[in-house]
Amino acid sequence: MSKAILLVTGFEPFGSVLENPSQRIVEHLAQRRDLPLVTALLPVDYKKAAQQIIGLIEKYDPQAVVMLGVGQSRDAIGLERIAVNINDAPLPDNAGELLQGKAIAEDGPVGYWSTLPMAAMFAAISELDIPVKYSNHAGAYLCNHVFYSIRHYFEQQQSKIPAGFIHVPDMGDEAPAMPIETQIRAIEASLDVLMKHLQLMPLA
Numbered sequence: 001m002s003k004a005i006l007l008v009t010g011f012e013p014f015g016s017v018l019e020n021p022s023q024r025i026v027e028h029l030a031q032r033r034d035l036p037l038v039t040a041l042l043p044v045d046y047k048k049a050a051q052q053i054i055g056l057i058e059k060y061d062p063q064a065v066v067m068l069g070v071g072q073s074r075d076a077i078g079l080e081r082i083a084v085n086i087n088d089a090p091l092p093d094n095a096g097e098l099l100q101g102k103a104i105a106e107d108g109p110v111g112y113w114s115t116l117p118m119a120a121m122f123a124a125i126s127e128l129d130i131p132v133k134y135s136n137h138a139g140a141y142l143c144n145h146v147f148y149s150i151r152h153y154f155e156q157q158q159s160k161i162p163a164g165f166i167h168v169p170d171m172g173d174e175a176p177a178m179p180i181e182t183q184i185r186a187i188e189a190s191l192d193v194l195m196k197h198l199q200l201m202p203l204a
Helices: 021-030 049-060 118-127 142-156 180-200
Strands: 006-011 037-042 064-070 077-080 082-084 111-113 132-135 163-168
Touching: 006 021, 006 049, 006 142, 006 180, 021 037, 021 064, 021 163, 021 180, 037 049, 049 064, 049 142, 064 142, 064 180, 077 118, 077 180, 082 142, 111 142, 118 132, 118 180, 142 163, 163 180
Parallel strands: 006 037, 006 064, 064 163, 077 132
Antiparallel strands: 077 163, 082 111
16 A cells, blocks of 8 residues: 555536646646655546545545535635535536535535644735635535535545645736736645644544
């Protein structure tokens, strides 16, 4: 079994998102050799996305999981506080499946908190003069789906591994978009914070 410190995921294009910034970010991170991480590009597919992450967790045994996705209406980096137990979107996934008003886990609670070091991440991004906000709702599409699914998986495993979701804006130079270079700086700052946080965590 290989060992990685961080698992970072992004999503492929979907709908009107012809180029997904979360994909660009994980492709950039994959080229870094100074961070002990594994990156993955997820399909926008309810049946496959979370299972792919779980497979990577079981293969690499990471110490933290950070999931990324695009929020086209966002004007800042969005640190998601809560994952909710529902699939409910007007847009089908890339496999054509439309889910509306469906629980993600029938045996699961209404919601889970992120277990990432949110306050420290917020401060680190703010120090770079990059817009950042807390968000209390990750939507009800694939971003929230994987966020909830992975938190539910760790709860079932009674695992204390930090896991959470970060939304990034669309790319570009006009509001509400944000240049990809700026997004990368924000996510790298978040990962630096997370690495320091892991060093301070008590061993299980």
